[in-house]
Amino acid sequence: MRAIHRKLWRDLWHMRGQALAIVLLVACATMTFVGAVSTRRSLQVSRGHYYDRNRLADAWASLRRAPEDVAEEVLRIPGVAEVETRVVAEVQLSVTGFPDPVVGRLVSLPAGGGQPGMNRLHLRSGRLPEPGRAREVVAGEAFVKAHRLRPGDRVGAVIHGRRQDLTIVGVALSPEYVFQARTGAVMPDDKRFGVFWMPRDGLAAAADMDGAFDDITLRLSRGASEPAVIAAVDRVLAPYGGTGAYGRDRHMPTRYLSDEIKQLRGTAIVVPSIFLGVAAFLLNVLVGRVVATQREQVGVLKAFGWGNGAIGLHYAWMVLVMVLAGTALGIAGGVWLGRAMTAQYTIFYRLPVFEHELETWVPAVAAALSVAAGLLGVAGALARAVRLPPAEAMRPAAPASFHATPMERLGIGRLLSPAGRMVVRNLGRRPVRSLLSSLGIAFAVAILVTGMFFGDAMDAFIDVQFRLSDRSDASVAFTAPLPADAALELRRQDGVLRVEPYRAVGVRMSAGPRAAHTALLGLDPGGELRRVADGLEGPAAIPDAGVMLSRRLAQNLSVGVGDRVTVEVLEGRRPVREVTVSALADELLGTSAYTSLPALARLLDEPGSISGAFLAVDPTAEEGLWRRLREMPKVAAIGQAKAELEAFRTMSAEFLLFFASVLVVLASVIAGGVVYNAARITFAERSRELATLRVVGLTRAEVSSVLLGELAVLVALAIPMGWLIGYGLATLTAGSVESDLYRIPVVVSRASYAWSALVVVAAAVAVALLVRRRVDRLDLVSVLKTRE
Amino acid sequence: MLAGRGLTRTYRMGEVEVAALRGVDIDLRDGEMVVLLGPSGSGKSTLLNLLGGLDRPTEGTLEYRGTRLLFDDDASLTRYRRDCVGFVFQFYNLIPSLTARENVAIVTEIARDPLPPEDALGLVGLGGRMDHFPSQLSGGEQQRVAIARAVAKRPDLLLCDEPTGALDVSTGKVVLEVLDRVNRELGTTTAIITHNAAIGGLADRVMTMHDGSIARVAENARRMGPDEVTW
Structure with a gap:
């Protein structure tokens, strides 16, 4: 080894504590960068494989009921490559040993048996239902795991008021449900919500959908315009109670996963930048100090004919050794972190296969960024070493100059002890x-x-x-709108302390060229169980007339208080009305619109109809209440x-x-x-x-x-x-x-x-x-x- | 061999200009030993720095074997220092993180035709302490390592700035013996600056500096041996 290299290693050893701190900082930067980038990549890859292999739909639409041949009409829309009709029903389930209400979403599988054309299942265990076995179901893995179920176990379901026992024959994942939450819920609760797939004939019979469908999935041809297709599908399905088609960007589970992936990009930029910035700063201080204490050594080397370039290189290597050691450590750590994070996400988003991919450019870029940050941090010190004239280097540096700090000049210094003054002056210098x-x-x-x-x-x-x-404590949703006295029926139930009915309709709201699909909720203005939050402080008052929009919805529609919006109701007689925006609410969740129950009744021209109710429940009487509600044929779902x-x-x-x-x-x-x-x-x-x-x-x-x-x-x-x-x-x-x-x-x-x-x-x-x-x-x- | 003409060096010290050297003419001949005497502040070190290419003159020229040194060309100055000049400093200036052998090697590794570091250390009588770090050597030993480092690349010119300044008499004599030996055995032109007039006896010529100029040049009829010098 050359003597100059020995000097390098011994100098590094001499400052090993500080060098280690820098190595660790660079390692953290590299680790978080490699970890976040590789996790993002891995998620993209496994999501891509999953969606491709299992043929995730490009668009979805729900409707009330349409005869099967309407599908032909949808298929004729330019840009639609494939259409698959389904029956989808949200029903109440009962699981042995779990008294709380459980909502199940039943999704039909093709009548002839086998996998659907899109949103194909990834079977984890068991099998698909056999043709003709109407009560065999495949259950979503999340639900099965939460309840420790296995193929052969049964769950009870109330479909259209009729109780049926469903036998789990298989456990599966679906690309459609990387994130499983019931309609109206924000977050997944694997115990209270589950997805099940069952044969079309069995489900259609139970849900009164023979020869008809209430859900449709589409795949678009390459280059098709999604908005155009969606508009056309909406026109076709409107007479059948279509509630508005939407693409992957508005499909909640798909959206959650893509938002997560987007967020990882921010992580991959912000966190490593902080570490590299701090490492560069520490390098600047450390190398600056080394050059200052070694100015005589620099002088000697120059006196004996070492060139400026060689001296600069010597100190640059000092930095590079630390940075490269940190990078190597960080790459190893990053692979570990990437695998661990990917594993967490794979479980959280119920992806079928754990795939971890590290592209070769990632460590290379990580190393390049670290080296660049390191050299940038010490550029000044290196330049000083290079510029130092040899004769001057041989003289000791001038003593540092100290001044009384401004704070001291104000007289505060007198309050400080001499040690305190030394502290203040040294920091101030x-x-x-x-x-x-x-x-x-x-x-x-x-x-x-x-x-x-x-x-x-x-x-x-x-x-x-x-x-x-x-x-x-709970919300009850009816299978269809009911007259107002349905609320009284609920109130009479043992354990129900308070009932507040609501009416919810799916609407298309538009203002000029902008439009949005949302739910319009009619609430009791004096209600206490369901209010509308405005910011973090208090509830907003429900307007007696006009509609209150969530701020986000108002932004999307580009409207404010006093503006008019067109409300197109997507159910019943489908009235179209002009309504005034009477208030805005700063909500955390969703893009909903609100009005009072009477105002909504006037808008719909359906006095007194309700979609469900919010309940306050006596906790001691809960179990019996849930059982009785489950048995009510008009109750579609109970949410907690x-x-x-x-x-x-x-x-x-x-x-x-x-x-x-x-x-x-x-x-x-x-x-x-x-x-x-x-x-x-x-x-x-x-x-x-x-x-x-x-x-x-x-x-x-x-x-x-x-x-x-x-x-x-x-x-x-x-x-x-x-x-x-x-x-x-x-x-x-x-x-x-x-x-x-x-x-x-x-x-x-x-x-x-x-x-x-x-x-x-x-x-x-x-x-x-x-x-x-x-x-x-x-x-x-x-x-x-x-x-x- | 080395000819300086009108060498002037001024420094700015805050508001005032200080002339450290005022138009010095100097010639060094092949193989001779020159001692530059003078009190502190007389310009000895400034002159030595110019002769060694460590500093550039404000005015004046320097020719080495008929070639003018280009003070504005950093690369050519570096080459001059690397190939032609060896330095010995008052405070030795060894690299503390390198052993005696490595301190010599760091110079021989970039020299054209060096002595092996071991031979150079043998020449100064430190053959047995080659693997010691500077902190494990006495002041005299450190200075001898510094001399070994300076002569190992077989320079034409050895420049010594107060080589015995930090040493006691007996150690100083050992160092002078080494310098004398290098001058006689290797024929290296040697310039020693010192404020110790007794050392002048070792030289072929003694130049006395005063206030930035060479006030007097005296030739010794006979060079004394280092053992004859006393102070």
């Missing part, structure tokens, strides 16, 4: 470095805040949803939104915990790295000074307080900055995932702020204690003898 150190630690705080924000947002979401909006969301919270807790743990490790690396680096640099720059203080009689504790005081100030400044940055990142994240489906409230709890500060302070204290040991071991005599 290098304001940029101090600020950047603080900023680095702030990013550690910010990463934690952003990480914990997801849990907080979910809590806030649940709180808004249930404290302000849906305060019912509160229970469902809590179930989702539990389900996602593991998911969130995984990410939170990763984030805590990452943040500790940043905070520890920055604090360690700041401590070591300060110590190295000032060991003579600190030793002098010891010599003149200060105790170890007093001397340490000068060093640790600086770190404490840096951390103290960092925490509020980090909170602010974290809140900003949370706002950005929330904005990036906002969609028509939901909006994440930007809420960070006090506990999250406290935890983020605590983790960072703990990491800083641990590292500071490590450095304090050096102060304790300071060799007074030798330090004073050495020439700086």
Whole structure:
């Protein structure tokens, strides 16, 4: 090995602690980049394979009922390549040992047996129903796992008022249901909702759909215009109670998965950038310091004929060794993280096969980015080494100049002890470095805040949803609109404390060229069980006349209060009305429209009809009530939104915990790295000074307080900055995932702020204690003898 | 061999210009030993830095074996230092992270026709301590490593800046013996700057500097041996 290389390795070994901090930061950057990019890629690939192999539909439409030959008409629409009709029914299920209401979605399989033409099932175990066996079903894996069922087990179903026992013969996944939630529910609850596939003849007979269908799936030909096809399908299906066709972008499960993939791109950019930025800064400080202490060595090398390029290269290699070591470590970590994240997502989105793919460009780009960030960080120091004239390098550097800081000039300095003044002046002498150190630690705080924000947002979401909006214990949906006295029937049930009826209709709302499909909900203006949340504060008043739109819907339609919208009702006599927008509500969920029950009755010209009701229930009488409701033929579904969301919270807790743990490790690396680096640099720059203080009689504790005081100030400044940055990142994240489906409230709890500060302070204290040991071991005599 | 004409060097120190060297003419002849005497601030080090290509003159020229040194061309200065000049500094300036052998090797690795580092260290009497780090060597030993490093590349010109300045008398004498030996055995032109007049006895010529100029040049009829020098 050449002597210059030996020097390189020994110098690196000498600063191994700081070098390790940088290696770890670069490793974290590479790891998160490789992890997020490979997870995103893996999800895209397995989603692509899944959708292709199982032939996911391009568009869906639901309707009330149409004879089978209407399908021919749909197939004739230009751009439609394939059409498949189905019967889909949401029914009440009873599962042995689980008293709560369970909603099942029954989806028909082709009458002749075998797989459907699109949305084909991925069988996990068992088989498809045999032709002619009307009560055999394939059950969705999520439901089967939640209830620990297996092929051969039975579930009870009430279809069109008739109770039937369905036998599970197979367990399957479907590309159509990567995310399974019942109609009207926000989050999946695998115990209270399940998808089942059963033979068409059996389901049609039970649901009174012989020779007819109520659901249709389409595949489009290459190059077809989806909006044009959807408009044409809507025209064909309108007479049959069509509620509006939609493509993959409005198909909720498909949309959730694609939103997740989109979000991973943000993660792949933001998180590694933070780490690389901090690493570049630490490299800048460290290499700057190395060049400063080695100026005489640089001088000697130059005196003996080492060229500028060779000197620059020598220090560049010092950086490259750290960066490349970090990159190598990070790539290994990134492969691990990518596999772990992909595995989590594969389970969460019920993808059939775990596929992890790392494209070759990813590690290469990760390495290139790290090297670029590293060299950028030290460009100044390298230039200084290269520019240093040899004769000047041989002279010691001029002593640093100190001034009284502005704060001291104001007289506050007098309040400080001499040690305090040393702290303030030393920080003030290098304001940029101090600020950047603080900023680095702030990013550690910010990463934690952003990480914990997801849990907080979910809590806030649940709180808004249930404290302000849906305060019912259950909601009952009827199979078809019923007269108002159906509510009285419910009220008479044992255990029902309060009943608030509602009327819901599917509508197409338009204003000028803009249109949207949504639900128009008629509520009791004086109701307490179902209100409309406006922001995080209070409920909005339900208007007596006109409609109240969710802010998102108003944005999509580009209308405001006082504007007129056209409401086209998609059921019954399908009236079309002009309505005034009388209010807006800042809702977290969906793009709904609201009005009062009487106003909706006038609009529909159907006085007194209701679609269902919200109930307040006596918990002690629940079980019997559920049983009786299940047996009512007109009750299509019983939802327990509160229970469902809590179930989702539990389900996602593991998911969130995984990410939170990763984030805590990452943040500790940043905070520890920055604090360690700041401590070591300060110590190295000032060991003579600190030793002098010891010599003149200060105790170890007093001397340490000068060093640790600086770190404490840096951390103290960092925490509020980090909170602010974290809140900003949370706002950005929330904005990036906002969609028509939901909006994440930007809420960070006090506990999250406290935890983020605590983790960072703990990491800083641990590292500071490590450095304090050096102060304790300071060799007074030798330090004073050495020439700086 | 080396001819400086009108060498001037001024520094800006804040508001004022300080002339460290005022139009010095100097010639160094092949194989001779020259001692530059003078108090601190007389311009010795500045002159040495110019002769070695470490610094550039404000005015004046320097010719090495008939070729003018191009002070504006960094690459040619680097080549000059690499191929022709060896330095010995008052504070040794060894690389602390390298052993004695490696400190020599770092120079021989870029030289055209070097001595093996082991031979160079043998020449200064440190054959037995080649694998010691600077922190494990005494001041005199460190200076001898520095001399070995300077001579290992067989320079035409050896420039020594207060080589005994940081050493006690007996150690200083050992270092002078090594310099004397290198000059006699390898025929390396050697220039030593010092404020110690006694060292002048070792030289073929003694130049005395005062206030940025060479005030006097004296030729010694006979060079003393290092053992004869006392201070």
